[in-house]
Amino acid sequence: MTTLDAKLASAGTAVRPSRRKVFVALTFLLIASAVLSLAIGPTGISLQALPRAIAVSLGYTDDLAAARDRLVLIDLRLPRTLLAAFVGAALATSGAIMQGLFRNPLADPGLVGVSSGAALAAVATIVLGQGIGAPLIAPLGIYALPIAAFGGGLIMTLLLVSIAARQGQLAVGTLLLAGLAIGALAGAISSVIVTASDDRQLRDLTLWQMGSLSGASWQKVFAIVPFAIAIALLAPRLTRGLNGLLLGEAEAMHLGIDTERIKRIAIATTAAAVGAAVAVAGIIGFVGLVVPHIMRLISGPDHRVVLPGSAILGASLVIFADIVARMALRPAELPIGIVLALVGAPVFLHLILKRGIGGSE
């Protein structure tokens, strides 16, 4: 075989790395990002202070410097890193699921309005929690916000699914435009509520519109634990079903997949992931678009790799982005949504140009 023949033969072929290698590399990346996130911050406290901080926590010392280290490492950076990891994993997973469900690689919860719906529900809950909704909302405690955001995300996802069902398979452009429209409506209503309200929790408009992890706390970490568990249990049930759905709904059914059940689980999982992420960090776009795209470039579109891979890669990406958000303009902080948009928007543009906008493929 000549070199030219070999080149021709390899044109359009795909070589897949072993799944083991992919997951080892991704796990390494996640650990590296987490360690970095704990070690870096505007206060300049390094990881060397960790033993002292733990000693304070366990009550072995009450040294003032050590107490400050503890505050920064254990009460600020650690919950923030955990939240960043969760938000990244949740958004990337829900992006991958939505893309499979809509057979559309451009679906992203931030771009098609699901996040905006979740944010509107969260904002409304804070306002109602002070007034007439209090008896209903107060008993939910720290879970009130993620539950409400889950509801908002669910309504938006169901709305998109019903639009898709009416049209058969949604053209890429139609889904994006419909999502843009309903997302803009939800965003506008949220802005009105936020601006009109004088509630302390709501005053930070950027949290809801551009996404931010600056309010990270252990309380928020605990609030999303049940959601993280639910997503981890549900997502693995979707992998083969979503693979089949990529062929088309009828084809998936021919392959023995209970398509209605897969769709229900996919919708619930997406809403739970987006709802919990929005409740703690506001609207963060592009993670759900960029991360599954990178995963498919690495390992192909098989959801058995794309879903767990996206979760790990998404966690790492958002942790890294949060480090940039904290450090770039220190002591001021950039909203993390802006950092991710700087990376994600060009990728989105590239994807659109490659496919041709409005194309049905």
Added chain:
Amino acid sequence: MLEARNITVKRGSKVLLSEASVAIVPGRLTALIGPNGAGKSTLLRVMAGEFRPTEGSVHLDGEDIRSISAARLATRRSVVAQSINLSFPFTVLEVVMLGATVPGFGVRELEAATSARQALRAVGLSSFEARTINELSGGERQRVHIARALCQLSAAPRPSSETAALLLDEPTASLDLKHQADVLAVIKEQSKNGRAVLLVIHDLNLAAAFADDIVLMADGRIVGRGMPDDVLNEDLLSHTYGCRLRIETGIDGRRLVFPSAITDRLSKGAVAE
């Protein structure tokens, strides 16, 4: 045996199928022919269990398919639909393996790959397994999906007493002459190996050459059925298709169908010369 009994399908006031009954049996290739809009694809999709007919029922080895779970039905029938649009960059081997990695099958990855490679060999695409599906021509893609359907039936755990049905909706539509013949030979081989095969096809000459039985449809009804020689007669076909047809007998005794509009032109040309 896969059997459609008195199937009627209505969409609003429109009647797509009207009391259509068809049975396909293991070891035989049944061709479903008829003009555009006759209801061939609708009947195939009803028999695939894709949707419920307004009236009538579909039975697989006597069992109503409504009582068979999707996963178990998948072990006993596979389907090649008319157009499949896959916009994610799967490789050819991965697409074919989707046929074997059905949730209920319990087939291991390695066995699935073996079944998939066998199916790819059958459709002549062995050297394509690492290519991404988006890079292939329409005809090549069609053969990949046929391989997927073959892989599904060969990999499925199934007692030998059960019927395995293969349903194909115009699998040769986007193929050139050579590949039409090749693909139909593969499909014919499947029926010889004991599969019950239903083939929706437009080309009457291919139907005559490959089918054991022919079912002729028009306006949602079945208007003729039997061996190719019985169904492919001038009066019945000319009436059904609404144009004059001429039927010749080929060297091997098989029927050849020509629209008279074409044969007239050819003979006129011959006279003029």
